[in-house]
Amino acid sequence: MSEASLERGIAALKEQIDAPVAAFFSSCTHCGMCADACLFHTETGCPTYTPIYKVEPMRRLWEQEYTLLGRAKKALGLSKPITEEELEKWQSKVYNTCTLCGRCSMVCPVGNDITGMIRKMREGMSAGGFAPEGLIGASERAVEIGSPMGVRLPALKAQIKHAEKDTGLAIPMDVEGAEYLVLLSSMEIMNYPEYLHAITRIFHQAGKTWTLCSEAFEATNSGIQIGSSDIAAELVGRVVAAAEKLKVKTVISPECGHAYTAIRWEGPNLVHKEFGFKVQHILEVLDELRAEGLLKTEGIEEAKLTFHDPCQLVRRGGVVEQPRNLLDMIAPNFVEMEDSGVMNWCCGAGGGVSANEDADKVRNKAFNRKKKQLESLDIDVVVTACANCRIQLEDGLEINEMDIPILGLTEMLAEHLKEDKPVEEETS
Amino acid sequence: MNSADFLLWVRGTGLQIATVIFVFGVVLRLFEILTLGHKKNLAVTRGSGFKEGFRNILTRSLPRDKNTLRRSMFTIVTGYVLHIGLFVVIFLLAPHISLFEGIFGFGWPSISTPIVDLFAVLTMIALLAILYHRLTNPVLKFLSTKQDYFVWALTFVPLITGYLSYHHLFLNYNWMLGIHILSVELLMIFLPFTKLSHAFTLFIARWYSGSMMGEKGVKS
Ligand code: SF4
Numbered sequence: 001m002s003e004a005s006l007e008r009g010i011a012a013l014k015e016q017i018d019a020p021v022a023a024f025f026s027s028c029t030h031c032g033m034c035a036d037a038c039l040f041h042t043e044t045g046c047p048t049y050t051p052i053y054k055v056e057p058m059r060r061l062w063e064q065e066y067t068l069l070g071r072a073k074k075a076l077g078l079s080k081p082i083t084e085e086e087l088e089k090w091q092s093k094v095y096n097t098c099t100l101c102g103r104c105s106m107v108c109p110v111g112n113d114i115t116g117m118i119r120k121m122r123e124g125m126s127a128g129g130f131a132p133e134g135l136i137g138a139s140e141r142a143v144e145i146g147s148p149m150g151v152r153l154p155a156l157k158a159q160i161k162h163a164e165k166d167t168g169l170a171i172p173m174d175v176e177g178a179e180y181l182v183l184l185s186s187m188e189i190m191n192y193p194e195y196l197h198a199i200t201r202i203f204h205q206a207g208k209t210w211t212l213c214s215e216a217f218e219a220t221n222s223g224i225q226i227g228s229s230d231i232a233a234e235l236v237g238r239v240v241a242a243a244e245k246l247k248v249k250t251v252i253s254p255e256c257g258h259a260y261t262a263i264r265w266e267g268p269n270l271v272h273k274e275f276g277f278k279v280q281h282i283l284e285v286l287d288e289l290r291a292e293g294l295l296k297t298e299g300i301e302e303a304k305l306t307f308h309d310p311c312q313l314v315r316r317g318g319v320v321e322q323p324r325n326l327l328d329m330i331a332p333n334f335v336e337m338e339d340s341g342v343m344n345w346c347c348g349a350g351g352g353v354s355a356n357e358d359a360d361k362v363r364n365k366a367f368n369r370k371k372k373q374l375e376s377l378d379i380d381v382v383v384t385a386c387a388n389c390r391i392q393l394e395d396g397l398e399i400n401e402m403d404i405p406i407l408g409l410t411e412m413l414a415e416h417l418k419e420d421k422p423v424e425e426e427t428s
Numbered sequence: 429m430n431s432a433d434f435l436l437w438v439r440g441t442g443l444q445i446a447t448v449i450f451v452f453g454v455v456l457r458l459f460e461i462l463t464l465g466h467k468k469n470l471a472v473t474r475g476s477g478f479k480e481g482f483r484n485i486l487t488r489s490l491p492r493d494k495n496t497l498r499r500s501m502f503t504i505v506t507g508y509v510l511h512i513g514l515f516v517v518i519f520l521l522a523p524h525i526s527l528f529e530g531i532f533g534f535g536w537p538s539i540s541t542p543i544v545d546l547f548a549v550l551t552m553i554a555l556l557a558i559l560y561h562r563l564t565n566p567v568l569k570f571l572s573t574k575q576d577y578f579v580w581a582l583t584f585v586p587l588i589t590g591y592l593s594y595h596h597l598f599l600n601y602n603w604m605l606g607i608h609i610l611s612v613e614l615l616m617i618f619l620p621f622t623k624l625s626h627a628f629t630l631f632i633a634r635w636y637s638g639s640m641m642g643e644k645g646v647k648s
């Protein structure tokens with residue numbers, strides 16, 4: 001990548017302006033409804049966190065470059081150009097106080113996809129050198145080491161060993177022709193190895209072939225969060241190469257929200273080609289196995305529990321029914337949160353916010369929204385399907401001295417897995 | 429210029445100028461938007477973006493859900509009264525319909541003038557409430573620019589002058605009617621170049637966001 005500069009930033013931002021963006025800016029009436037939908041505004045009361053205001057520099061650029069009147073004004077020296085100071089100031093709006101959760105885009109009465117615009121705004125910000133340190137570091141580690149948290153293959157191998165010992169099953173690595181290529185998030189490798197145990201047992205019972213890949217095991221994509229299509233494409237490209245080399249039918253995105261957006265929805269557009277394989281979130285796969293009778297459970301979860309919908313799965317990803325179908329198998333005491341499904345509130349840590357120390361304080365404030373949602377329910381357990389949400393939920397509940405355990409859905413299903421097939425036969 | 433000349437001018441030349449600028453502005457704005465293009469989505473889609481786009485054009489006019497309605501109650505209620513009111517006042521008042529008939533060659537049934545009058549009053553109350561909200565609500569106060577107040581006035585003046593001329597209040601009827609027509613012409617001239625353009629660009633905005641979400645299988 002070439003040196004970041006204001007000019008590069010503006011050029012990158014100009015490239016992002018397309019017909020939808022122009023239609024959105026033309027239609028905004030400053031009604032303020034998007035502010036009511038954004039947890040960073042509702043929990044801080046700060047009007048500068050109004051979603052549409054987060055893209056104000058891009059609006060001016062659009063007006064100055066792509067409208068006749070704006071161009072005339074610019075030629076006459078009547079318009080305010082975008083400056084370095086301004087974009088520096090905008091960093092906290094574009095990164096620290098937006099998780100790209102998509103909630104604002106659901107309520108805007110004129111139909112503006114404000115979230116999508118903020119995602120685009122980040123392209124200009126990162127090219128201009130206005131991205132936060134934390135995200136720059138994560139992106140560099142992702143490109144150089146292969147993981148934003150710096151997790152290397154030996155660390156994964158150590159976890160694999162553990163999992164093999166615990167489950168008595170072999171964990172396939174670099175197996176050509178397997179049906180599924182399983183990706184993991186660094187957080188799962190380091191904080192929640194239960195996930196790997198769970199899928200190992202579930203796939204064994206389902207009789208499905210799967211594999212990890214030593215060259216592409218990381219699913220998360222810091223390029224998406226920082227807003228650099230170049231980095232994002234490089235990271236997606238590694239997964240595509242692995243999937244093609246191993247000739248798998250399906251790539252499985254793990255319990256992570258934005259990883260799914262990155263590979264499922266942005267992926268093909270980033271590498272400019274349609275994929276020759278399917279991409280599914282683990283919950284989609286599990287729900288299919290359930291429907292085919294290949295995922296059977298026994299016993300039930302007595303606890304009263306609720307499901308925290310990760311934004312990138314529901315609102316930005318369309319995976320809404322699957323977790324509910326799966327919970328239905330084992331959780332008779334499942335209750336929905338107020339504003340569940342596509343209108344669920346973000347945990348406050350998505351879209352790169354958790355990797356950005358500058359955002360720590362406001363992130364904890366934003367969590368109050370989730371706290372209120374959970375408090376009104378009186379539940380014993382929260383289930384979710386994203387390691388990033390899970391860490392934020394754990395942290396937030398701890399800070400607020402609320403003692404509610406958080407579980408990953410895949411892992412909870414595995415706890416109730418009906419194991420007809422003996423495990424010994426496959427270990428060798 | 430006396431009042432009769434003035435009325436004649438706004439009904440003739442004035443209206444012609446306004447119409448030309450209005451049509452030019454709308455075409456220009458559509459051209460400016462659509463020529464920017466939109467890259468084809470290469471991800472395997474879950475639903476028809478086309479269909480969901482059109483669905484979104486309709487459903488975005490309804491409140492999203494109970495809690496959103498509660499949170500943005502003031503904006504939503506005043507917004508409905510304003511837009512329904514404007515529709516009734518602009519398109520269902522007998523003299524307006526005969527004007528449209530003169531231009532397009534066909535008309536449609538009107539509703540009784542006292543009812544339209546009531547709508548005009550409600551619409552003006554809604555606009556005043558919206559202005560009050562803009563001036564006092566922290567988010568709106570913060571977001572609002574000069575243009576927001578300007579377009580508010582552009583919308584309000586035709587209503588109040590229409591009301592006054594219908595009731596023969598304040599000025600002599602010809603003058604008042606002339607000013608009413610002139611204010612509508614100003615509205616027409618500025619509409620495509622200000623955020624009032626949402627009146628037509630909103631369909632494009634809703635279509636795009638609806639179809640992008642629809643392709644992902646999300647009901648927008
Ligand atoms: S909700 Fe939509 S129209 Fe209203 S201020 Fe936000 S972006 Fe603009």
Ligand code: SF4
Pocket residue numbers: 037038039040050051054097098099100101102103104105114115118346
């Ligand atoms: S995407 Fe979410 S966090 Fe970002 S501005 Fe919109 S509502 Fe707020």
